[in-house]
Amino acid sequence: xxxxxxxxxxxxxxxxxxxxxxxxxxxxxxxxxxxxxxxxxxxxxxxxxxxxxxxxxxxxxxxxxxxxxxxxxxxxxxxxxxxxxxxxxxxxxxxxxxxxxxxxxxxxxxxxxxxxxxxxxxxxxxxxxxxxxxxxxxxxxxxxxxxxxxxxxxxxxxxxxxxxxxxxxxxxxxxxxxxxxxxxxxxxxxxxxxxxxxxxxxxxxxxxxxxxxxxxxxxxxxxxxxxxxxxxxxxxxxxxxxxxxxxxxxxxxxxxxxxxxxxxxxxxxxxxxxxxxxxxxxxxxxxxxxxxxxxxxxxxxxxxxxxxxxxxxxxxxxxxxxxxxxxxxxxxxxxxxxxxxxxxxxxxxxxxxxxxxxxxxxxxxxxxxxxxxxxxxxxxxx
Numbered sequence: 001x002x003x004x005x006x007x008x009x010x011x012x013x014x015x016x017x018x019x020x021x022x023x024x025x026x027x028x029x030x031x032x033x034x035x036x037x038x039x040x041x042x043x044x045x046x047x048x049x050x051x052x053x054x055x056x057x058x059x060x061x062x063x064x065x066x067x068x069x070x071x072x073x074x075x076x077x078x079x080x081x082x083x084x085x086x087x088x089x090x091x092x093x094x095x096x097x098x099x100x101x102x103x104x105x106x107x108x109x110x111x112x113x114x115x116x117x118x119x120x121x122x123x124x125x126x127x128x129x130x131x132x133x134x135x136x137x138x139x140x141x142x143x144x145x146x147x148x149x150x151x152x153x154x155x156x157x158x159x160x161x162x163x164x165x166x167x168x169x170x171x172x173x174x175x176x177x178x179x180x181x182x183x184x185x186x187x188x189x190x191x192x193x194x195x196x197x198x199x200x201x202x203x204x205x206x207x208x209x210x211x212x213x214x215x216x217x218x219x220x221x222x223x224x225x226x227x228x229x230x231x232x233x234x235x236x237x238x239x240x241x242x243x244x245x246x247x248x249x250x251x252x253x254x255x256x257x258x259x260x261x262x263x264x265x266x267x268x269x270x271x272x273x274x275x276x277x278x279x280x281x282x283x284x285x286x287x288x289x290x291x292x293x294x295x296x297x298x299x300x301x302x303x304x305x306x307x308x309x310x311x312x313x314x315x316x317x318x319x320x321x322x323x324x325x326x327x328x329x330x331x332x333x334x335x336x337x338x339x340x341x342x343x344x345x346x347x348x349x350x351x352x353x354x355x356x357x358x359x360x361x362x363x364x365x366x367x368x369x370x371x372x373x374x375x376x377x378x379x380x381x382x
Contacts, residue, residue, distance in 0.1 A: 035066075035067060035070070038066060038070060039063055039066055041111065042066040042069070042070075042107045042110060042111050043059070043062040043063045043065070043066040043110060043111060044058060044059050044062040044110070044111070044113050044115070045059070046059055046063075047059045056234070057230070057234075058113070058115070060230075061115060061163070062110050062113075062115050064162065064163070065106070065110045065115050065118065065119055065163055066107065066110060068159060068162050068163060069103050069106055069107055069110070069118075069122060072103055072122065072126070072159070073100060073103045073104075076096055076099060076100050076103070077100070080096050081093065081096050081097075081100075084096055089136075089138070091136045092133050092136070095129045095132050095133055095136075096129065098125070098129065099125050099126065099129040102121055102122060102125035103122060103125075105118065105121060106118030106119065106121050106122045109121070119163040119164055120164065122159065122163070123156055123159055123160045123163065123164060123172060126155060126156045126159060127152070127156045127172065127175060127176065127179075130148060130151060130152040130155075130156070131152070131179055133148060134148050134149070134152070134183060134187075135183075135187070139188075139190050140187050140188035140189060140190055141183065141184070141187045141188065141189050141190060141193050142190040142192060142193050143190070143192045143193050143196060145193075146193075146204065146207075149180060149183075149207075149208040150207065150208050150211055152176055152179070152180070152208065153173075153176050153180075153208045153209070153211050153212035153215070154211055154212075154215055156172055156176070157169055157172055157173060157176070157212060157215050157216065157219075158215060158219065160172045161215075161216075161219045161220060161223050162223070166220055166223045166224050166227070169216055169220060170216075173212055173216060176208075176212065177209065177212070180205075180208055180209070184205060260291070263291055264291070267291070267294065267295065267298060270298065270302075271298065274302060274305060314346075317344075317345065317346050318346050318348060318349060320344070321344035321345070321346040321348075321349035321350075322349055324341065324344060324349075325341060325344075325349055325352065325353055325356075328341040328353075329356070338357075339353075339356055339357050341353050341357070
């Protein structure tokens with residue numbers, strides 16, 4: 001129905017207006033900060049609250065990815081790369097430059113809407129770069145490489161928890177634990193590291209594992225709670241929108257039913273008037289288009305009934321006029337007087353009466369004297 005579609009369109013416009021009002025609320029709207037310029041170049045376009053949950057969630061993850069990668073790139077440029085120059089380790093510099101290139105590729109993928117691939121690339125690149133930096137460290141494993149193990153179990157794990165599904169952090173953790181075990185088992189140990197491990201080997205090996213367990217144990221449930229809260233908030237918004245739409249539709253259906261009942265009552269009243277002999281010019285079309293075929297059929301029936309009524313009146317008038325003409329003819333024959341009859345208003349009967357009155361001098365009965373003269377003249381001619 002056109003009216004229903006128009007109403008539903010208006011309801012959609014109202015929903016969009018409500019979403020815009022919510023978006024203007026300072027408690028809901030994300031304020032524009034210093035990163036807004038960065039977001040315009042490295043994250044997907046911002047979506048309004050009226051957009052679907054998938055689009056808004058993709059935008060949220062894209063902006064979060066842009067922020068995290070900005071911090072990673074900043075730490076590489078400000079801290080890691082200068083450190084490689086300070087310790088005169090060109091191999092480490094190459095590894096850090098490769099990692100920085102991976103971050104740039106991830107930002108590009110994030111901007112074009114392929115953020116998941118970029119996030120996976122960064123997590124893998126961070127783990128691989130830290131592992132390579134440990135492997136190529138001059139002199140093998142030393143006491144200076146122990147902080148790198150701490151970084152290995154903290155930074156990639158935090159980035160994985162922030163950018164990837166929470167369950168993926170266990171894959172990263174298993175890879176890191178396996179690498180730490182293989183590194184301590186296969187890599188050569190320096191003298192200072194052997195001295196430390198001689199009296200406290202358990203603390204040296206378990207410290208990165210403790211950090212890993214602590215980070216996962218704290219951040220993992222927090223991230224699950226955050227994602228669950230986001231999903232529940234969106235679900236609540238969707239439920240509220242569905243409830244509002246259902247209420248609006250019920251109101252529309254009730255209004256249409258009321259209008260339909262009124263128009264059906266009007267059609268019934270019109271049919272009742274027709275049955276009682278009261279005829280109107282035409283039944284007006286109802287506002288509800290579903291009743292137009294019924295109204296059209298009633299109008300056709302109405303026209304035919306009115307035509308039959310008119311024909312019936314004409315037949316009755318013809319009967320009355322014919323009866324009057326017959327009575328006039330009988331009276332004329334009985335009284336031997338000319339046929340006298342006035343106009344009846346019926347075209348057929350008036351035409352017949354005109355023809356009868358036009359030949360009255362030939363059809364009038366003759367007197368007895370006139371009849372004798374007529375017969376005598378006929379004998380003389382014979």
